Amino acid sequence: MTTRSSLCTLFLVPSANHAVKGEQALLRNGIPCRLIPVPRHLSSQCGVCLEVDQTERTRAEEVLRAAGTLIDGTHDVQMPPPRVTGATISPTDEGARAARKGAADDDAAPS
Amino acid sequence: MVIRPDLIYLDNAATTWPKPPQVAAAMTAFLAEVGANPGRSGHRLSVEASRVVYGAREAVAALVGVSDPLRVVFCANATEALNLALGGLLEPGRHVVTTSMEHNSVMRPLRALEAEGVSVTVVPCSPEGVLDPAAVAQAVRPETAMIVMNHASNVVGTLLPVSEVSAIAREHGVLLLVDGAQSVGSVPITLDGLGADLLAFTGHKSLYGSTGTGGLVIGDRVDIDRLRPLTRGGTGSRSESELHPEFLPDKYESGTPNAVGLAGLTAGVRWLLEHGVEEVSDRERRLTGALLAGLRRIAGVTVYGPLDARRQLPTVSFTIEGLEPGHAGRRLDEEFGILARVGLHCSPAAHRTIGTYPVGSVRFSLGAFTTEQDVALAVEAVATLARESRE
Numbered sequence: 001m002t003t004r005s006s007l008c009t010l011f012l013v014p015s016a017n018h019a020v021k022g023e024q025a026l027l028r029n030g031i032p033c034r035l036i037p038v039p040r041h042l043s044s045q046c047g048v049c050l051e052v053d054q055t056e057r058t059r060a061e062e063v064l065r066a067a068g069t070l071i072d073g074t075h076d077v078q079m080p081p082p083r084v085t086g087a088t089i090s091p092t093d094e095g096a097r098a099a100r101k102g103a104a105d106d107d108a109a110p111s
Numbered sequence: 112m113v114i115r116p117d118l119i120y121l122d123n124a125a126t127t128w129p130k131p132p133q134v135a136a137a138m139t140a141f142l143a144e145v146g147a148n149p150g151r152s153g154h155r156l157s158v159e160a161s162r163v164v165y166g167a168r169e170a171v172a173a174l175v176g177v178s179d180p181l182r183v184v185f186c187a188n189a190t191e192a193l194n195l196a197l198g199g200l201l202e203p204g205r206h207v208v209t210t211s212m213e214h215n216s217v218m219r220p221l222r223a224l225e226a227e228g229v230s231v232t233v234v235p236c237s238p239e240g241v242l243d244p245a246a247v248a249q250a251v252r253p254e255t256a257m258i259v260m261n262h263a264s265n266v267v268g269t270l271l272p273v274s275e276v277s278a279i280a281r282e283h284g285v286l287l288l289v290d291g292a293q294s295v296g297s298v299p300i301t302l303d304g305l306g307a308d309l310l311a312f313t314g315h316k317s318l319y320g321s322t323g324t325g326g327l328v329i330g331d332r333v334d335i336d337r338l339r340p341l342t343r344g345g346t347g348s349r350s351e352s353e354l355h356p357e358f359l360p361d362k363y364e365s366g367t368p369n370a371v372g373l374a375g376l377t378a379g380v381r382w383l384l385e386h387g388v389e390e391v392s393d394r395e396r397r398l399t400g401a402l403l404a405g406l407r408r409i410a411g412v413t414v415y416g417p418l419d420a421r422r423q424l425p426t427v428s429f430t431i432e433g434l435e436p437g438h439a440g441r442r443l444d445e446e447f448g449i450l451a452r453v454g455l456h457c458s459p460a461a462h463r464t465i466g467t468y469p470v471g472s473v474r475f476s477l478g479a480f481t482t483e484q485d486v487a488l489a490v491e492a493v494a495t496l497a498r499e500s501r502e
Contacts, residue, residue, distance in 0.1 A: 014348050014349060014356065014358060014361070015150060015346065015347060015348030015349075015356070015358070015361050016149060016150030016157075016158070016161035016164075016347055016348070017150065017164075017165060017168075017181055017348075017360060017361065018181070019158075019161065020158075020161050020162050020164075020165040021165065023162075024165075035153075035158045035161075036153065037152075037153025037154070038153065044350065044351040045348070045349065045350055046152070046153070046347065046350045047150060047151075047152075047153065047347055047348060047350075048153045048157075048158055048161075068179055068181070070358060
Protein backbone atom coordinates (compact mmCIF):
# COMPACT_ATOMS: atom_id res chain seq x y z
CA MET A 1 0.00 0.00 0.00
CA THR A 2 1.62 3.26 1.04
CA THR A 3 4.97 1.57 1.48
CA ARG A 4 4.94 0.55 -2.17
CA SER A 5 3.74 3.83 -3.59
CA SER A 6 3.34 7.19 -1.98
CA LEU A 7 0.52 8.06 -4.34
CA CYS A 8 -2.71 7.19 -2.59
CA THR A 9 -6.39 7.60 -3.11
CA LEU A 10 -8.42 8.88 -0.20
CA PHE A 11 -12.13 8.21 -0.05
CA LEU A 12 -13.91 10.68 2.18
CA VAL A 13 -16.93 9.15 3.88
CA PRO A 14 -19.57 10.83 6.00
CA SER A 15 -19.01 8.94 9.23
CA ALA A 16 -16.97 6.37 11.08
CA ASN A 17 -19.78 3.88 10.47
CA HIS A 18 -19.33 4.21 6.74
CA ALA A 19 -15.56 4.16 7.14
CA VAL A 20 -15.60 0.82 8.96
CA LYS A 21 -18.20 -0.56 6.61
CA GLY A 22 -16.02 0.45 3.67
CA GLU A 23 -12.90 -0.94 5.30
CA GLN A 24 -14.54 -4.32 5.73
CA ALA A 25 -15.76 -4.36 2.15
CA LEU A 26 -12.30 -3.50 0.82
CA LEU A 27 -10.56 -6.09 2.96
CA ARG A 28 -13.07 -8.74 1.98
CA ASN A 29 -12.21 -8.00 -1.64
CA GLY A 30 -8.49 -8.17 -1.03
CA ILE A 31 -7.85 -4.44 -1.30
CA PRO A 32 -5.47 -3.25 1.44
CA CYS A 33 -6.66 -0.06 3.08
CA ARG A 34 -6.19 2.11 6.11
CA LEU A 35 -8.44 4.36 8.10
CA ILE A 36 -6.62 7.65 8.63
CA PRO A 37 -7.63 11.08 9.93
CA VAL A 38 -9.09 13.26 7.21
CA PRO A 39 -6.37 15.69 6.00
CA ARG A 40 -7.44 19.20 6.93
CA HIS A 41 -6.83 20.55 3.45
CA LEU A 42 -9.42 18.16 2.05
CA SER A 43 -12.21 18.55 4.55
CA SER A 44 -13.04 20.07 7.89
CA GLN A 45 -14.49 16.74 9.03
CA CYS A 46 -13.03 15.50 12.28
CA GLY A 47 -13.33 11.82 11.43
CA VAL A 48 -11.44 9.32 9.34
CA CYS A 49 -11.23 8.49 5.66
CA LEU A 50 -10.22 5.40 3.70
CA GLU A 51 -6.79 5.28 2.14
CA VAL A 52 -5.90 2.84 -0.64
CA ASP A 53 -3.03 2.62 -3.06
CA GLN A 54 -3.82 4.79 -6.05
CA THR A 55 -3.48 1.81 -8.34
CA GLU A 56 -6.51 0.32 -6.60
CA ARG A 57 -8.65 3.44 -6.99
CA THR A 58 -11.08 2.17 -9.62
CA ARG A 59 -11.59 -1.24 -8.09
CA ALA A 60 -11.90 0.20 -4.60
CA GLU A 61 -14.53 2.67 -5.71
CA GLU A 62 -16.54 -0.13 -7.29
CA VAL A 63 -16.33 -2.20 -4.12
CA LEU A 64 -17.32 0.70 -1.89
CA ARG A 65 -20.30 1.65 -4.02
CA ALA A 66 -21.44 -1.97 -4.25
CA ALA A 67 -21.24 -2.20 -0.46
CA GLY A 68 -23.41 0.88 -0.06
CA THR A 69 -20.68 2.99 1.51
CA LEU A 70 -21.45 6.66 1.02
CA ILE A 71 -18.54 8.50 -0.61
CA ASP A 72 -18.31 12.23 -0.04
CA GLY A 73 -15.21 12.77 -2.14
CA THR A 74 -12.28 11.02 -3.81
CA HIS A 75 -8.78 12.50 -3.84
CA ASP A 76 -5.45 11.31 -5.17
CA VAL A 77 -2.77 12.58 -2.84
CA GLN A 78 0.89 12.08 -2.05
CA MET A 79 1.09 10.52 1.39
CA PRO A 80 4.16 9.79 3.48
CA PRO A 81 4.61 6.13 4.38
CA PRO A 82 3.06 5.34 7.75
CA ARG A 83 5.46 5.43 10.67
CA VAL A 84 3.33 3.00 12.61
CA THR A 85 1.19 0.44 10.91
CA GLY A 86 -1.69 -1.64 12.10
CA ALA A 87 -4.19 -0.90 14.78
CA THR A 88 -4.29 -2.67 18.07
CA ILE A 89 -6.96 -5.31 18.22
CA SER A 90 -10.16 -5.39 20.13
CA PRO A 91 -10.66 -9.00 21.14
CA THR A 92 -14.36 -8.42 20.66
CA ASP A 93 -14.30 -7.39 17.06
CA GLU A 94 -13.86 -9.41 13.91
CA GLY A 95 -13.51 -6.22 11.92
CA ALA A 96 -10.54 -5.17 13.98
CA ARG A 97 -8.99 -8.59 13.51
CA ALA A 98 -9.55 -8.38 9.79
CA ALA A 99 -8.10 -4.90 9.74
CA ARG A 100 -5.09 -6.05 11.69
CA LYS A 101 -4.61 -8.97 9.35
CA GLY A 102 -4.81 -6.66 6.36
CA ALA A 103 -2.26 -4.33 7.89
CA ALA A 104 0.03 -7.23 8.78
CA ASP A 105 -0.18 -8.58 5.27
CA ASP A 106 0.68 -5.16 3.97
CA ASP A 107 3.61 -4.83 6.33
CA ALA A 108 4.96 -8.09 5.03
CA ALA A 109 4.77 -6.93 1.45
CA PRO A 110 8.02 -5.74 -0.09
CA SER A 111 8.29 -1.99 -0.42
CA MET B 112 -23.37 -22.30 34.63
CA VAL B 113 -23.94 -21.67 38.32
CA ILE B 114 -22.76 -18.33 39.66
CA ARG B 115 -24.81 -18.15 42.85
CA PRO B 116 -25.77 -21.65 44.00
CA ASP B 117 -27.97 -20.12 46.69
CA LEU B 118 -30.21 -18.47 44.11
CA ILE B 119 -32.59 -19.55 41.38
CA TYR B 120 -32.90 -16.68 38.96
CA LEU B 121 -36.27 -16.75 37.21
CA ASP B 122 -36.46 -13.11 36.15
CA ASN B 123 -34.96 -13.44 32.69
CA ALA B 124 -37.80 -11.50 31.06
CA ALA B 125 -36.60 -8.46 33.02
CA THR B 126 -32.99 -9.11 32.12
CA THR B 127 -31.18 -12.36 31.51
CA TRP B 128 -28.72 -13.49 34.14
CA PRO B 129 -26.14 -14.84 34.35
CA LYS B 130 -24.57 -13.68 31.12
CA PRO B 131 -22.13 -15.82 29.15
CA PRO B 132 -18.65 -15.07 30.56
CA GLN B 133 -17.57 -13.76 27.16
CA VAL B 134 -19.82 -10.74 27.67
CA ALA B 135 -18.04 -9.41 30.75
CA ALA B 136 -14.69 -10.31 29.16
CA ALA B 137 -15.48 -8.27 26.06
CA MET B 138 -16.64 -5.30 28.10
CA THR B 139 -13.57 -5.46 30.33
CA ALA B 140 -11.32 -5.72 27.29
CA PHE B 141 -12.95 -2.70 25.72
CA LEU B 142 -12.49 -0.59 28.83
CA ALA B 143 -8.97 -1.84 29.44
CA GLU B 144 -7.58 -1.92 25.92
CA VAL B 145 -9.66 0.37 23.71
CA GLY B 146 -11.69 2.83 25.72
CA ALA B 147 -11.73 5.68 23.20
CA ASN B 148 -14.73 7.48 21.77
CA PRO B 149 -15.96 5.81 18.57
CA GLY B 150 -16.24 8.02 15.51
CA ARG B 151 -14.99 11.15 17.23
CA SER B 152 -11.32 11.15 16.42
CA GLY B 153 -8.91 9.82 13.85
CA HIS B 154 -6.48 8.06 16.15
CA ARG B 155 -6.17 4.31 16.29
CA LEU B 156 -8.11 3.74 19.48
CA SER B 157 -11.04 5.79 18.24
CA VAL B 158 -10.96 3.84 14.99
CA GLU B 159 -10.84 0.62 16.93
CA ALA B 160 -13.79 1.71 19.06
CA SER B 161 -15.67 2.43 15.84
CA ARG B 162 -14.92 -1.09 14.69
CA VAL B 163 -16.28 -2.45 17.96
CA VAL B 164 -19.53 -0.52 17.51
CA TYR B 165 -19.78 -1.61 13.90
CA GLY B 166 -19.16 -5.19 14.99
CA ALA B 167 -22.24 -4.95 17.18
CA ARG B 168 -24.26 -3.71 14.21
CA GLU B 169 -23.02 -6.64 12.17
CA ALA B 170 -23.88 -9.12 14.90
CA VAL B 171 -27.44 -7.85 15.31
CA ALA B 172 -27.92 -7.55 11.55
CA ALA B 173 -26.79 -11.15 11.11
CA LEU B 174 -29.15 -12.30 13.84
CA VAL B 175 -32.23 -10.65 12.32
CA GLY B 176 -31.28 -11.28 8.71
CA VAL B 177 -30.61 -7.70 7.63
CA SER B 178 -27.98 -7.31 4.93
CA ASP B 179 -26.97 -3.72 5.74
CA PRO B 180 -25.65 -3.31 9.30
CA LEU B 181 -26.19 0.45 9.04
CA ARG B 182 -29.92 -0.17 9.23
CA VAL B 183 -29.37 -1.23 12.85
CA VAL B 184 -29.70 1.93 14.94
CA PHE B 185 -28.53 1.68 18.52
CA CYS B 186 -30.50 3.17 21.39
CA ALA B 187 -30.28 2.89 25.15
CA ASN B 188 -32.97 0.22 25.22
CA ALA B 189 -36.07 -1.04 23.43
CA THR B 190 -38.20 1.67 25.03
CA GLU B 191 -36.11 4.41 23.43
CA ALA B 192 -36.28 2.59 20.10
CA LEU B 193 -40.06 2.37 20.32
CA ASN B 194 -40.28 6.05 21.24
CA LEU B 195 -38.12 6.88 18.25
CA ALA B 196 -40.32 4.93 15.84
CA LEU B 197 -43.64 6.10 17.30
CA GLY B 198 -42.74 9.72 17.90
CA GLY B 199 -40.73 9.94 14.72
CA LEU B 200 -43.43 8.72 12.36
CA LEU B 201 -46.84 9.47 13.87
CA GLU B 202 -48.32 12.91 13.35
CA PRO B 203 -51.56 14.54 14.55
CA GLY B 204 -54.45 13.49 12.39
CA ARG B 205 -53.03 10.04 11.76
CA HIS B 206 -54.22 6.82 13.33
CA VAL B 207 -52.37 3.90 14.90
CA VAL B 208 -53.56 0.40 15.78
CA THR B 209 -52.14 -1.55 18.70
CA THR B 210 -53.11 -4.46 20.95
CA SER B 211 -54.29 -4.83 24.51
CA MET B 212 -51.19 -6.86 25.39
CA GLU B 213 -48.70 -4.02 25.03
CA HIS B 214 -46.07 -2.98 27.53
CA ASN B 215 -46.07 0.63 28.72
CA SER B 216 -43.07 1.20 26.45
CA VAL B 217 -45.68 1.28 23.68
CA MET B 218 -48.77 2.40 25.59
CA ARG B 219 -47.27 5.45 27.25
CA PRO B 220 -45.81 7.03 24.12
CA LEU B 221 -49.07 6.25 22.33
CA ARG B 222 -51.12 7.94 25.04
CA ALA B 223 -48.84 10.98 24.85
CA LEU B 224 -49.24 11.07 21.07
CA GLU B 225 -52.99 10.68 21.50
CA ALA B 226 -52.99 13.87 23.56
CA GLU B 227 -51.30 15.57 20.62
CA GLY B 228 -53.92 14.48 18.11
CA VAL B 229 -52.94 10.97 17.01
CA SER B 230 -55.90 8.59 17.29
CA VAL B 231 -55.24 5.21 18.87
CA THR B 232 -57.22 1.99 18.55
CA VAL B 233 -56.41 -0.78 21.01
CA VAL B 234 -57.52 -4.15 19.65
CA PRO B 235 -58.54 -6.42 22.51
CA CYS B 236 -56.86 -9.79 22.88
CA SER B 237 -58.33 -12.88 24.52
CA PRO B 238 -57.71 -13.62 28.22
CA GLU B 239 -54.90 -15.92 27.05
CA GLY B 240 -53.31 -12.93 25.34
CA VAL B 241 -54.16 -14.22 21.88
CA LEU B 242 -54.70 -11.67 19.11
CA ASP B 243 -57.16 -12.22 16.29
CA PRO B 244 -55.61 -10.71 13.14
CA ALA B 245 -59.07 -10.15 11.69
CA ALA B 246 -59.77 -7.70 14.50
CA VAL B 247 -56.67 -5.77 13.50
CA ALA B 248 -57.85 -5.63 9.90
CA GLN B 249 -61.19 -4.25 11.05
CA ALA B 250 -59.47 -1.53 13.07
CA VAL B 251 -57.45 -0.16 10.13
CA ARG B 252 -58.78 3.12 8.70
CA PRO B 253 -57.81 5.23 5.70
CA GLU B 254 -55.77 7.52 7.97
CA THR B 255 -53.96 4.64 9.70
CA ALA B 256 -50.22 5.16 9.51
CA MET B 257 -48.97 2.28 11.60
CA ILE B 258 -49.72 -0.94 13.43
CA VAL B 259 -47.58 -1.45 16.52
CA MET B 260 -47.56 -4.69 18.46
CA ASN B 261 -45.33 -6.82 20.59
CA HIS B 262 -44.12 -10.12 19.21
CA ALA B 263 -44.49 -11.77 22.59
CA SER B 264 -46.09 -10.66 25.82
CA ASN B 265 -43.78 -9.83 28.69
CA VAL B 266 -46.48 -10.99 31.11
CA VAL B 267 -47.61 -14.38 29.83
CA GLY B 268 -45.21 -14.96 26.93
CA THR B 269 -47.96 -15.33 24.33
CA LEU B 270 -46.58 -15.14 20.81
CA LEU B 271 -48.65 -12.78 18.71
CA PRO B 272 -49.37 -13.45 15.01
CA VAL B 273 -47.01 -10.85 13.62
CA SER B 274 -46.73 -12.38 10.15
CA GLU B 275 -50.50 -12.40 9.70
CA VAL B 276 -50.72 -8.81 10.86
CA SER B 277 -47.88 -7.94 8.50
CA ALA B 278 -49.99 -9.13 5.58
CA ILE B 279 -52.76 -6.81 6.73
CA ALA B 280 -50.32 -3.92 7.06
CA ARG B 281 -49.00 -4.50 3.54
CA GLU B 282 -52.51 -4.78 2.14
CA HIS B 283 -53.44 -1.41 3.61
CA GLY B 284 -50.11 0.28 2.99
CA VAL B 285 -49.34 0.95 6.64
CA LEU B 286 -46.11 0.38 8.50
CA LEU B 287 -45.69 -2.40 11.04
CA LEU B 288 -43.61 -1.67 14.14
CA VAL B 289 -42.81 -4.74 16.22
CA ASP B 290 -41.73 -4.61 19.85
CA GLY B 291 -39.27 -7.48 19.96
CA ALA B 292 -38.00 -6.79 23.47
CA GLN B 293 -38.97 -10.26 24.64
CA SER B 294 -38.59 -12.25 21.47
CA VAL B 295 -35.45 -11.13 19.62
CA GLY B 296 -32.89 -13.78 20.49
CA SER B 297 -35.45 -15.93 22.28
CA VAL B 298 -36.94 -17.42 19.12
CA PRO B 299 -35.49 -17.51 15.61
CA ILE B 300 -36.80 -14.48 13.76
CA THR B 301 -35.80 -12.26 10.90
CA LEU B 302 -37.11 -8.88 9.91
CA ASP B 303 -38.41 -10.26 6.62
CA GLY B 304 -39.75 -13.41 8.22
CA LEU B 305 -41.84 -11.31 10.58
CA GLY B 306 -42.77 -8.93 7.81
CA ALA B 307 -41.93 -6.04 10.10
CA ASP B 308 -40.91 -2.61 8.86
CA LEU B 309 -39.38 -1.61 12.17
CA LEU B 310 -38.17 -3.95 14.88
CA ALA B 311 -37.28 -2.69 18.34
CA PHE B 312 -34.96 -4.89 20.37
CA THR B 313 -33.14 -4.85 23.65
CA GLY B 314 -29.62 -6.08 24.14
CA HIS B 315 -29.81 -7.22 27.74
CA LYS B 316 -32.52 -9.85 27.58
CA SER B 317 -32.33 -12.71 25.10
CA LEU B 318 -29.28 -11.28 23.36
CA TYR B 319 -27.38 -11.70 26.65
CA GLY B 320 -25.65 -8.31 26.51
CA SER B 321 -25.57 -5.70 29.21
CA THR B 322 -28.23 -3.22 30.19
CA GLY B 323 -28.08 0.09 28.35
CA THR B 324 -28.12 -1.50 24.91
CA GLY B 325 -30.90 -1.91 22.42
CA GLY B 326 -32.02 -0.45 19.17
CA LEU B 327 -34.25 -0.21 16.18
CA VAL B 328 -33.86 -2.19 12.97
CA ILE B 329 -35.21 -0.13 10.11
CA GLY B 330 -36.57 -1.95 7.08
CA ASP B 331 -36.45 -0.85 3.47
CA ARG B 332 -40.06 0.31 3.37
CA VAL B 333 -39.41 3.03 5.94
CA ASP B 334 -38.71 6.43 4.42
CA ILE B 335 -36.04 7.82 6.72
CA ASP B 336 -36.74 11.32 5.44
CA ARG B 337 -40.05 10.97 7.30
CA LEU B 338 -38.64 9.37 10.45
CA ARG B 339 -37.72 12.24 12.75
CA PRO B 340 -34.87 11.67 15.23
CA LEU B 341 -35.53 11.76 18.96
CA THR B 342 -32.37 13.73 19.60
CA ARG B 343 -29.98 15.83 17.58
CA GLY B 344 -26.40 16.69 18.34
CA GLY B 345 -22.87 15.49 17.90
CA THR B 346 -22.46 12.41 15.76
CA GLY B 347 -18.80 12.65 14.83
CA SER B 348 -19.89 13.12 11.23
CA ARG B 349 -20.37 16.23 9.09
CA SER B 350 -18.89 18.25 11.93
CA GLU B 351 -18.62 21.33 9.75
CA SER B 352 -22.40 21.63 9.63
CA GLU B 353 -24.82 22.84 12.28
CA LEU B 354 -27.51 20.79 10.59
CA HIS B 355 -28.07 17.27 11.80
CA PRO B 356 -27.04 14.51 9.35
CA GLU B 357 -29.80 12.77 7.43
CA PHE B 358 -28.12 9.42 6.77
CA LEU B 359 -28.22 6.13 8.66
CA PRO B 360 -27.42 5.46 11.38
CA ASP B 361 -26.06 8.85 12.41
CA LYS B 362 -29.44 10.56 12.06
CA TYR B 363 -30.69 8.59 15.06
CA GLU B 364 -27.52 8.26 17.13
CA SER B 365 -26.53 11.57 18.69
CA GLY B 366 -23.99 11.69 21.46
CA THR B 367 -21.37 9.20 22.51
CA PRO B 368 -22.72 5.66 22.17
CA ASN B 369 -22.50 2.97 24.82
CA ALA B 370 -19.48 1.38 23.20
CA VAL B 371 -18.59 -0.76 26.20
CA GLY B 372 -22.13 -2.08 26.31
CA LEU B 373 -22.06 -2.75 22.59
CA ALA B 374 -18.81 -4.68 22.98
CA GLY B 375 -20.68 -6.90 25.42
CA LEU B 376 -23.70 -7.09 23.14
CA THR B 377 -21.56 -8.39 20.32
CA ALA B 378 -20.19 -11.10 22.58
CA GLY B 379 -23.69 -12.00 23.73
CA VAL B 380 -25.06 -12.27 20.21
CA ARG B 381 -22.07 -14.29 19.08
CA TRP B 382 -22.52 -16.62 22.01
CA LEU B 383 -26.15 -17.03 21.04
CA LEU B 384 -25.36 -17.65 17.39
CA GLU B 385 -22.69 -20.17 18.32
CA HIS B 386 -25.14 -22.10 20.50
CA GLY B 387 -27.99 -21.61 18.05
CA VAL B 388 -31.14 -19.62 18.73
CA GLU B 389 -33.22 -22.65 17.79
CA GLU B 390 -31.33 -24.92 20.17
CA VAL B 391 -31.53 -22.49 23.10
CA SER B 392 -35.19 -21.88 22.33
CA ASP B 393 -35.98 -25.61 22.17
CA ARG B 394 -34.37 -26.20 25.53
CA GLU B 395 -36.26 -23.32 27.11
CA ARG B 396 -39.48 -24.62 25.56
CA ARG B 397 -38.99 -28.02 27.18
CA LEU B 398 -38.39 -26.40 30.55
CA THR B 399 -41.41 -24.15 30.07
CA GLY B 400 -43.54 -27.20 29.40
CA ALA B 401 -42.34 -28.75 32.65
CA LEU B 402 -42.97 -25.51 34.53
CA LEU B 403 -46.48 -25.14 33.13
CA ALA B 404 -47.32 -28.76 33.92
CA GLY B 405 -45.92 -28.49 37.43
CA LEU B 406 -47.71 -25.27 38.30
CA ARG B 407 -51.02 -26.40 36.85
CA ARG B 408 -51.01 -29.47 39.10
CA ILE B 409 -50.90 -27.33 42.24
CA ALA B 410 -54.26 -26.74 43.93
CA GLY B 411 -54.97 -23.06 44.41
CA VAL B 412 -52.62 -21.91 41.65
CA THR B 413 -54.00 -20.25 38.53
CA VAL B 414 -51.69 -20.08 35.52
CA TYR B 415 -52.34 -17.51 32.79
CA GLY B 416 -51.59 -17.37 29.09
CA PRO B 417 -51.79 -19.98 26.35
CA LEU B 418 -50.61 -22.78 28.68
CA ASP B 419 -48.75 -24.24 25.74
CA ALA B 420 -44.97 -23.94 25.53
CA ARG B 421 -45.14 -24.01 21.73
CA ARG B 422 -47.27 -20.88 21.66
CA GLN B 423 -45.37 -18.80 24.18
CA LEU B 424 -41.96 -17.72 25.33
CA PRO B 425 -40.50 -19.15 28.54
CA THR B 426 -42.48 -16.61 30.55
CA VAL B 427 -45.18 -17.88 32.87
CA SER B 428 -47.51 -15.83 35.04
CA PHE B 429 -49.56 -17.26 37.88
CA THR B 430 -51.34 -16.35 41.06
CA ILE B 431 -51.69 -18.26 44.30
CA GLU B 432 -55.08 -18.25 45.93
CA GLY B 433 -55.02 -16.34 49.19
CA LEU B 434 -51.50 -14.99 48.68
CA GLU B 435 -50.98 -11.55 47.22
CA PRO B 436 -48.28 -11.60 44.47
CA GLY B 437 -46.01 -9.14 46.26
CA HIS B 438 -46.02 -11.28 49.36
CA ALA B 439 -45.49 -14.42 47.29
CA GLY B 440 -42.48 -12.81 45.60
CA ARG B 441 -40.94 -11.84 48.91
CA ARG B 442 -41.38 -15.33 50.34
CA LEU B 443 -39.97 -16.95 47.21
CA ASP B 444 -36.90 -14.76 47.52
CA GLU B 445 -36.36 -14.90 51.27
CA GLU B 446 -37.36 -18.50 51.97
CA PHE B 447 -36.41 -20.28 48.76
CA GLY B 448 -33.84 -18.05 47.04
CA ILE B 449 -36.10 -17.86 43.99
CA LEU B 450 -36.00 -14.52 42.20
CA ALA B 451 -39.16 -13.67 40.31
CA ARG B 452 -40.95 -10.52 39.26
CA VAL B 453 -44.35 -9.78 40.71
CA GLY B 454 -47.03 -7.16 40.14
CA LEU B 455 -48.04 -5.54 36.87
CA HIS B 456 -44.76 -5.88 34.96
CA CYS B 457 -45.17 -2.38 33.46
CA SER B 458 -48.06 -3.80 31.44
CA PRO B 459 -51.38 -2.78 33.01
CA ALA B 460 -53.17 -3.32 29.69
CA ALA B 461 -51.97 -6.90 29.50
CA HIS B 462 -53.03 -7.58 33.08
CA ARG B 463 -56.48 -6.13 32.37
CA THR B 464 -56.66 -8.47 29.39
CA ILE B 465 -55.79 -11.60 31.31
CA GLY B 466 -57.88 -10.59 34.31
CA THR B 467 -55.20 -9.95 36.90
CA TYR B 468 -55.42 -6.17 37.15
CA PRO B 469 -54.75 -4.42 39.52
CA VAL B 470 -53.10 -7.01 41.74
CA GLY B 471 -50.94 -8.52 39.04
CA SER B 472 -49.24 -11.89 39.08
CA VAL B 473 -46.07 -13.74 39.92
CA ARG B 474 -43.93 -14.19 36.84
CA PHE B 475 -41.32 -16.88 36.34
CA SER B 476 -39.22 -16.32 33.24
CA LEU B 477 -36.58 -18.81 32.18
CA GLY B 478 -33.32 -18.28 30.36
CA ALA B 479 -30.54 -20.18 28.69
CA PHE B 480 -28.95 -21.05 32.02
CA THR B 481 -32.09 -22.21 33.80
CA THR B 482 -31.90 -25.89 34.71
CA GLU B 483 -34.45 -28.67 35.16
CA GLN B 484 -33.61 -28.63 38.83
CA ASP B 485 -34.36 -24.90 39.01
CA VAL B 486 -37.79 -25.53 37.54
CA ALA B 487 -38.48 -28.47 39.85
CA LEU B 488 -37.45 -26.49 42.94
CA ALA B 489 -39.55 -23.51 41.82
CA VAL B 490 -42.62 -25.70 41.39
CA GLU B 491 -42.00 -27.26 44.77
CA ALA B 492 -41.68 -23.83 46.37
CA VAL B 493 -44.94 -22.62 44.84
CA ALA B 494 -46.65 -25.80 45.99
CA THR B 495 -45.44 -25.10 49.53
CA LEU B 496 -46.72 -21.52 49.43
CA ALA B 497 -50.05 -22.61 47.97
CA ARG B 498 -50.47 -25.31 50.60
CA GLU B 499 -49.61 -22.96 53.44
CA SER B 500 -51.92 -20.26 52.14
CA ARG B 501 -54.81 -22.70 52.25
CA GLU B 502 -54.06 -23.91 55.78
